[in-house]
Structures are given as structure tokens and as C-alpha cells.
Amino acid sequence: MTKGQWEAPSVLLAVDLVILTLRHARLHVLLIERGVEPFKGALALPGGFLRDQDEAIEAAARRELSEEAGLVDVHLEMIGVYGKPDRDPRGRVVSVAYLAIAPRLPEPVAGTDAAGACWTPVEQILSAGMEVAFDHRQILVDGVERARAKLEHTTLATAFCGETFTISELQQVYEAVWGVQLDPRNFYRKVQSARGFIVTAGPMRRTENGRPARLFKAGPVQVLYPPMVRTV
Amino acid sequence: MTKGQWEAPSVLLAVDLVILTLRHARLHVLLIERGVEPFKGALALPGGFLRDQDEAIEAAARRELSEEAGLVDVHLEMIGVYGKPDRDPRGRVVSVAYLAIAPRLPEPVAGTDAAGACWTPVEQILSAGMEVAFDHRQILVDGVERARAKLEHTTLATAFCGETFTISELQQVYEAVWGVQLDPRNFYRKVQSARGFIVTAGPMRRTENGRPARLFKAGPVQVLYPPMVRTV
DNA sequence: CGAATAGTGTCTTTTAGACAGTATCCA
């Protein structure tokens, strides 16, 4: 509560992005090599400070998404706030973390500002002990866990795919993000019976090897029913 | 990214609390009558600014929880960040919202600072058009939705109960938060079969009317398997 | 005894999971 002469302390506000995508059937996150202190030369999540007093937080996240990864119109949601008093040696910096999901991309990161942007397998950071700057490991852990959880009861998986996709492409998303193997036949039935999850995108087909598959696009529904249960 | 002479803008950081509890088998939220401008006299979620530059954000939330509601050791989790540039007429105020779950309480709000603290049925704000200050209606909506979702696949429901509770008390939590009626017999089976959800708390019993019920306490598990499915 | 709540059993329908078999492409 504001009382009397006391003045509330102010903080610097930043945004950080966990940008996930699928590459070679594995989950990758975009990391940037830092060009300035602190943690100069180390890898970190893309992000930055609010540009000015009037910039909305999500707008800042979208701006960084565009500037650092060349991405527009992708799924974006807030993960949480990271504000431990000592998390940044420059002073009291509070960071709002966002989760972004990018569909399959051409090999290089298109339209990038930052020189050292690179897609890194999530496993390398989570299981192998690869280092990242600040508290970005924790932010990544929380972002990946958010994605895993939302695959269960929302249609988020379609955000990893392009405009249209086959059912086995969708299955690859679940397998990569959850780190499990799924039976394609049961996955088929499951996905088709989830109301509004996917809808057929014309009678077109696409091929690379074996029988061509039907194409689908994301359905109208956000919340999945029945959910895709990740058996524990 | 920090560049050259440019200086990042700073913001005021606040916390707001959605404190939920059950009263008379209905979901209630704690509101405070504001004693100062802006919105003087209006009802608002409890909350306030960070006390000083070194206070952790969650610590500020726990401090407000104690000062404004007299609550300690209750479930507390972050909901999200609310930072629209124009959400507070005093300037750029970014608020971190927290969800707190209080067990059944004695009628008055114990140990309260704020004079006008009152438990309000959530329905009155969500369905009936009761007004609240700032963007607190949206924060409440998000907090309640979070609670509803977490009841499905976590053991959060036990946080609404006291140290020990009966199965029908637990059922009341689900019914009040979800706003549905559940079959007590199937609920029984369901809850008992969810591994680690509840454990018997001795052979004691409690009574008020009808046959006495067994007492349980919260089990060791946080994530529910199988989940409590809220049929849509 | 009846009213009220606690707890068990049982039946039916739905869903998950395993897996056989057919279809359609390419080389």
C-alpha cells in the first residue's frame, strides 16, 4: 500500500524468450551468444529491456522475436516472472519470460540481428550440462515443462507444424516434446477423435517416401477433449 | 539488448493476490476496500508495491498475504504479469499476480491490517457484474481459471481443506470451484484410486449429521494420475 | 424407527493399448 512520504522502488524490466521448434525430429531452442557484459560470450535466451516507458510487455516480446529470430505471427504466451534480487549483476532487473513456438524453419535463422543465433537441442542443456547465462536454465526448464503440459490438453502441438501437416508430422511433435515413442495407429485414432483438433485441408497429398498422407490443418478448438494423456 | 548511451526505462513493481477459499460451499475471494486514490472506496484485490529494492517478489506476496489477510503457510503460486502501460493512473506500474489458496477459516479475517477486508463470492464478480478496481477482474478470471485447471491434474484441492478432511469435504471443493455436481460414489472411487492423492489420517472420525466419515490428509504427490477429468 | 450421510458393489458404455492386416506410393 502506498503510504505517506514513502516512495516505491523501481526496477528494470526485461523480456526473455524461450523459442522452441522441431529440427530433425528433436526439440530445439534458440540461443544467442551475448555480445556485451555481463556473461559476454556466453549463450543466453534472446531478450532485452523494454524499449521505453510506454511499450507493452508482450509488445516487447514480439519485437525481440522479430529482431532476434525473424519470427512474426507465431504462438506466444507468458511463462512467468523471474525477479530474484541478485539474478543480474547490473542491478534489480525483473524479467518476464515468454514461450514462443515456431513451425519448422529453413535451416538458418532468417532476418536475424544477432550474429551468434543458433538452434540448440534442448537435451544438451537439460540433460548434458551445457551452460547458459543468468537464470536462463531455469526459464528454459519452466518453458519446456509448460509446452509438455499444454500438449496434453490443448492443441498447441499444431503450432510446431506449418500451415498444413500430416498426422505423422503431428506425432513427431508429441514424440519430440514428450520424449516418448507413440503407436502411430493409436495416435491416429486419438487425434481424429479429439473434437476440433485437426480438420482435413482438402484432398491434397504430399510425399517423400511411401504412401502419400492426407493433409490437415489446425482445427477451431484450443482446449482438447478428450485430452492426449501422457501416461506416467 | 543494452546499447551505447541508451538507458532502459524503469517501472514500479507491485504484487496482487487472488486469495481463494471455500465458505458455505461456495468459492470466495478476498477483496479490500481501497483507502487511497486511485479507486478510493472501490473494492480491489489485496496487494501493494515492493517494499524495497532488495525484496524478492514472492517475499512481497507473502508479506501482503500476512499483512492483509493474516495468512501464513498457505499455497502460493504465480499467475502472471499485468503490465499494460495505462493500467494504473499513477504511471507505469507492473503487477505480478499470485494465486493463494486458504483453507476454511474462522468467519472474520484474522489479524488484518486493512479495515475493509471482505470475503466475496467469486460468482458475484464473474457473473453478476460487480465492479473491482484496476484490471483486477481479469486477474481474478485468470486466477480462478488456474485453480480450475490445476484441480484436474494436481492435488491442489487439498489446499482448500484443513490439515485433515473427509472425502465429501474434498468433493465440495471440486463442486464449488468447478461449479458442477459430482456423484459421491464415483468421486469416492476416483479419489481413492488416484495414487498418493490422499492418505488416511488415523482411524479417527468426525461427525455433524449422519454416519461419521473417515479422515484423510494430503498425500505425498503433487501431480495427479489418473487426473480428475472435468467432462466438457 | 426415520432421516441423513458414509461407504461398497455391480453393471454398461467408453476409452486406451496392443497388434494384424490392407492400401498406395517409389525405385
Next chain:
DNA sequence: TGGATACTGTCTAAAAGACACTATTCG
């Protein structure tokens, strides 16, 4: 033709939902 992937069908076991019934308390 064989190899590969797409898709369909079928069986079994588990879980969800409906609901009859018994148990234990109070007054």
C-alpha cells in the same frame, strides 16, 4: 517386385458413469 509409409479394423483390459444397496450415526 520389395520397401516404406499411410490407414483401417479388431480384440482386450481398464476406466468412466449410472445407480442399487448396505452401514453407522443421531434424535
